[in-house]
Amino acid sequence: MSPAAGRAGVVVLSTLPGDAVERLRAEHDVRYRDEDSQVPPGELPMLLAGADAVVVTLSQRVDEAFLDATGPQLKVAANVAVGYDNVDVAACRERGVVVTNTPGVLTDATADIAFALVLMTTRRLGEAEREVRTGRPWTWGIFHLIGVSVQGRTIGIIGPGAIGLATARRARAFGMDVLLSGRSAPDPDAVAELGARVVDLDTLLAESDVVSVHAPLGPQTRHLVDADALARMKPTAYLVNTARGPVVDEAALVAALDAGTIAGAGLDVYEDEPHVHPGLLARDDVVLLPHVGSATIETRTAMADLATDNVLAVLAGRDPLTPVRG
Numbered sequence: 001m002s003p004a005a006g007r008a009g010v011v012v013l014s015t016l017p018g019d020a021v022e023r024l025r026a027e028h029d030v031r032y033r034d035e036d037s038q039v040p041p042g043e044l045p046m047l048l049a050g051a052d053a054v055v056v057t058l059s060q061r062v063d064e065a066f067l068d069a070t071g072p073q074l075k076v077a078a079n080v081a082v083g084y085d086n087v088d089v090a091a092c093r094e095r096g097v098v099v100t101n102t103p104g105v106l107t108d109a110t111a112d113i114a115f116a117l118v119l120m121t122t123r124r125l126g127e128a129e130r131e132v133r134t135g136r137p138w139t140w141g142i143f144h145l146i147g148v149s150v151q152g153r154t155i156g157i158i159g160p161g162a163i164g165l166a167t168a169r170r171a172r173a174f175g176m177d178v179l180l181s182g183r184s185a186p187d188p189d190a191v192a193e194l195g196a197r198v199v200d201l202d203t204l205l206a207e208s209d210v211v212s213v214h215a216p217l218g219p220q221t222r223h224l225v226d227a228d229a230l231a232r233m234k235p236t237a238y239l240v241n242t243a244r245g246p247v248v249d250e251a252a253l254v255a256a257l258d259a260g261t262i263a264g265a266g267l268d269v270y271e272d273e274p275h276v277h278p279g280l281l282a283r284d285d286v287v288l289l290p291h292v293g294s295a296t297i298e299t300r301t302a303m304a305d306l307a308t309d310n311v312l313a314v315l316a317g318r319d320p321l322t323p324v325r326g
């Protein structure tokens with residue numbers, strides 16, 4: 001890119017809602033790929049070359065090759081997501097590139113989907129919807145699609161950050177008891193408000209009727225929920241994952257479901273998106289969503305706005321609002 005004098009070159013790699021792109025264009029020269037899909041790898045170098053700022057989504061890896069293709073003038077990589085496992089933060093730091101994410105604005109939308117998965121799995125709603133939609137004959141019956149109630153049961157939140165705690169609040173409102181476990185201590189006010197117990201992971205796995213995963217993906221959390229962890233869960237318990245796929249060992253999950261080690265699972269994320277383990281696809285005790293945790297127009301617009309604010313701040317020489325420090 002060769003931006004006009006006094007302006008920077010900004011590359012936006014996929015469609016953004018709202019007026020994010022107009023706001024960027026008001027101050028800078030923008031190369032906008034207005035497509036809601038992953039960039040074909042062959043097109044990346046041409047799009048990126050010479051950018052001072054890039055706006056990316058979570059399906060785009062920001063690695064050494066990406067940084068090489070962009071060039072040494074790059075100042076900021078703004079991820080339109082709270083999770084940033086797609087970004088090689090260390091490589092960015094080494095090159096003086098600021099990385100930003102979008103915490104806060106997607107907390108409620110993602111917690112809504114986590115709790116939706118709790119209800120969908122415990123009440124067999126995926127299976128029920130398929131029954132009607134496929135025209136399978138049914139009549140009201142005492143045991144027809146019978147599920148279990150969440151009231152009086154226990155939810156275990158792995159990773160009690162903002163989204164985990166928001167999910168716990170929803171669970172409380174539905175009459176569930178709350179266990180919390182994570183690498184950092186949860187906010188004590190939230191613990192008190194929820195009447196929650198903070199426990200170690202083994203206790204959480206052993207005592208929960210629903211285990212909901214909210215831990216970010218990193219070297220310490222990859223396959224945190226593995227065969228061993230699944231074996232510690234109750235055979236009547238459900239696993240929900242709205243964080244990142246690789247936090248759960250998908251092959252071990254399929255084996256646990258096959259063996260009846262746990263009762264079912266609700267997943268919004270997968271180890272190798274958009275590929276889904278074939279062992280999950282055929283199962284009625286599994287609810288599968290295509291990574292839609294933050295997919296409301298309000299939330300996605302707020303995410304795009306925050307990414308834009310971060311880019312404009314860094315290009316103006318100010319501190320970004322939500323830098324990734326990892």
Ligand code: DGY
Nearest residue numbers: 080081082083293294
């Ligand atoms: C995030 O922001 O990390 C979410 O996964 C996007 O939905």
